[in-house]
Amino acid sequence: MKSAALVFLAAFLALSASWGGFVLAPQLQLGRGAQAKALITEDLYPLARPGLARQGLEIYRANGCMYCHTQQVRQEGTHVEIYLTEGGTNAAGVLAALQRLSPALARSETLDSLPVKVVEVEDMVAADRALKTLKDAGGKAETVIVPTGADLARGWGRRRTVAQDFLYDQPVQPGVMRIGPDLANIGLRPYDADWHYRHLYAPASVVENSKMPPYRYLFEKRKAGAEPSPEALKLSGAAAPEDGYEIVPKAEAKALVAYLLNLRAEAPLFESPYTPPPASAPATNAAPTTAAVP
Amino acid sequence: MTAPSPTSPPEIDSSGRLPLFILFGGAAFWLVLSSVFGLLASIKFHGPGFLADSPMLTYGRVYPAWANLLVFGFCIPAGLGVGLWLLARLGRAPLARPWLIAVGAKLWHIGVFVGLLGILSGDSTGHTWLELPRYAAVILFCAFVFIALWAFATHRARADRDLHPSQWFVLAALFWFPWIYSTAILLLEVFPVRGIVQASIAWWFAGNLLGVWLPLVGLAAFCYFVPKLTERPLQSRYLALFAFWTLILFGTWTGIPSGAPLPAWMPTLSGAAAWLMLVPLLTVAVMLVQTISGAKTPCAGGPLCYVKFGTWSLVLSGVLLAVAALPQVSRVTEFTWFNHAENALRIYGFFAMTMFGAAYYILPRVTGAEWPVARFVRGHFWCGVVGTLLLFAPLAIGGVVQGARWLNPEITPVDVSKATLMFLRLSTLGDLLLLLGNLLFLVNVFALIARHCRAMVRVLYADAVAPLEPSEVKP
Secondary structure, eight states: OHHHHHHHHHHHHHHHHIIIIIIIIIIIIIITTEEEOOOOOOEEEEOOHHHHHHHHHHHHTTTGGGOOOOOOOOOOOOEEEEEEEOOSOHHHHHHHHHHHHHHOOOOOOGGSOSEEEEEEEEHHHHHHHHHHHHTTTTTEEEEEEEESSHHHHHTTTOOOGGGGTTTOOOSSOOOSSSHHHTTTTTGGOOOOHHHHHHHOOHHHHHHTTSSOOOOOGGGGEEOOOOSSOOTTTOOOOSSSSTTEEEEEEEEHHHHHHHHHHOOOOOOOBBBBBOOOOTTTSSSGGGGGGGGGOO | OOOOOOOOOHHHHHHHHHHHHHHHHHHHHHHHHHHHHHHHHHTTTTTTTTTTTGGGGGGHHHHHHHHHIIIIIIIIIHHHHHHHHHHHHHHOOSSSSSSHHHHHHHHHHHHHHHHHHHHTTOOOOOOOOOOOOOHHHHHHHHHHHHHHHHHHHHHHTSSSSSHHHHHHHHHHHHHHHHHHHHHHIIIIIOOOOOOTTHHHHHHHHHIIIIIIIIIHHHHHHHHHHHHHTSSSSSSSSHHHHHHHHHHHHHHHTTTSTTSSOOTTHHHHHHHHHHHTHHHHHHHHHHHHHHHHHTTOOOOOHHHHHHHHHHHHHHHHHHHHHHHHHHHHHHHHHHHHHHHHHHHIIIIIIIIIHHHHHHHHHHHHHHHHHSSSSHHHHHHHHHHHHHHHHHHHHHHHHHHHHHHHTTTTTOOOOOHHHHHHHHHHHHHHHHHHHHHHHHHHHHHHHHHHHHHHHHHHHHHHHHHHHSSSGGGOOOO
16 A cells, blocks of 8 residues: 555544444444333333332442443353143043153142243243143143253343343443343342442351452441441341441442432343242242342 | 645654544553453452452453453544544555644544443443443444544545555455444344343454454555565555455354354354354465565564564464364364453454554654653563463463363363463463553553654744744734
8 A cells, every 4th residue: 555545544444333333233233222021011111210219220330340340141042941830620631631741750749839930941932842731731821931051040130131121221331241240130039238238348247258348448337326327238247346336338339229229120021031930839930030049 | 536746654644643543542451451451350359358348350341441441542533543543544645634633533542431430339230242331332333433534534545546555454444343342232222132132242353343344454564564664565456456355245244153042153253254264264374474584674573573473373273263263173162261262362463463563653753752761662572472372372271171071071160270371370470561661652652652742842942932033923
């Protein structure tokens, strides 16, 4: 190449192509994003975060939680589960069908504790076959779509994270690094605000050997009055303040925890469907949340 | 336009003295500060309570301070310094308006300083590699454009009309950065787009910055210094042209991580681009081998060693990027130390080392003096090499270990942390060595500048007190 103009032209062509691809195209495809209807419930999703949670997002950003936590649940596939919901009138026939599908369940007690998960299969064809077997025998059955993958098995969510989940965040913080667990659905896990306060103040006092840094500066240590403040953290051991003092969350900590509790990307969507298991099914069958109980 | 008559190399070199002092001096300073932040961040994994009570020094601020000082504090000004010098030298024309370029360089460093304070006080934007807040970004953008304009003016005034491959690379880099940076600031900070599109833009920016801008500048230095230092012709101009085109065509698509919650075609395209990037990188490897084969000059810890190590690091980091784009691999390596290791290899191993090599060649010529502590040049090389490897290798392996543990739901988060601890310890050692090497660089650069300024003051003083010649006395 003999002139600067040619170099600039080359650079212009190359860069404008990727600009079109990765800046303009997603903006056209997703940028005008609006709320979507969730499957099954038909609720609008996502909802804007309440004010305090929005402030919490700023605390999360300012303190760089995203350098250790992602908000991107990955999914490797789905499988289909068949639940028997009603035994019908032909108990013998249903038991025979169960014998074929899942011999361990072919006992008359099974029919007393419905619904029960009968089989897990990989695709809809196999699911339809199993469904037909149960229905032909006179039972009532339901299919349930369950996303699978290591992240989901850890109880980090019900489905993968999709673009829709970030609609109202400013800035979006999907994160790049997992020193700690994914937080896309931390609000769905069985932790209350109190747990979060204690965890932020002194992670190792709640999770043994935790490598998460403490965020004591989001809390205030002050002299306790005659009555301990209802806000005071219930700390014990090395994390507890000396007698006569108490630890209370500052406004930043309250906002941050409100944000954490608001992180719940669970609505089943067209692009990442799943079905919750039948109402009275024991949670362990499909909802992996219990895996995360500390 | 008739070409002006060529200027002699020493004159060209001295024309760039002031701007290059400011660009390299500031770069060396930010580099050391960045290494200090890197070391602090690394130590925090040994004891999470370390310096945890100061919001300024919490991990989530120290880490972006490290990254941004490294790229915006060191890489870009150093790259601009090398680029300006190359444009002047290869065009055989003195730098246009060195004073104004110096002002632009000062402005850039002020922008970095303001941005650093912003990050430390919690004003980070929350987008990786773009954390410097809007008010700092605007300063940086203006400073860059200002310098780039004078660089272009220098180029226009060149005496040698033919373009050397290094000039293509520098000119493209001067064009690239303002575009990607203005897009990122405008669409993320000034008129923020909604939702996940933000992440897409930030990834596009980071891919273009680390995957195209750094290679453009580094390869500009490569195309000039490898032939120069080995005293052999570049093998060959056509390969360089090919590497240039393929780098800008493919590199610009590499930023989107494979699991990104974006329409599937985007990560797929980025993955393919990461593989195609092997084309320019292998071309560069061939150019390096062919150019230096048969050369008799030993590298002896000098500039050539730096550039060679840098080039091989670039090739290796490209291979890692491509491998990590495979879905089977990224399943494990995404969200782990592996990516950090790849970045460290690219930024320290490739870019910084190449820039050091260039600076060790350029600065003595610009000042007309030898390095004050010549031993440090070799010492810095070995600190850089061992430090980079100690940072890179343990974190790459540690990242795979970490990723494999996260894939097993039976292993608790605490145990995942525990499994990576040994690798982090080793990498802290690497951070320490890099800090040491960067300190040697800083001492040498500052001593060189100081010595030059002292000599200048002495000359001025001597001039001022010298008795007047009778002929100078005006009646």
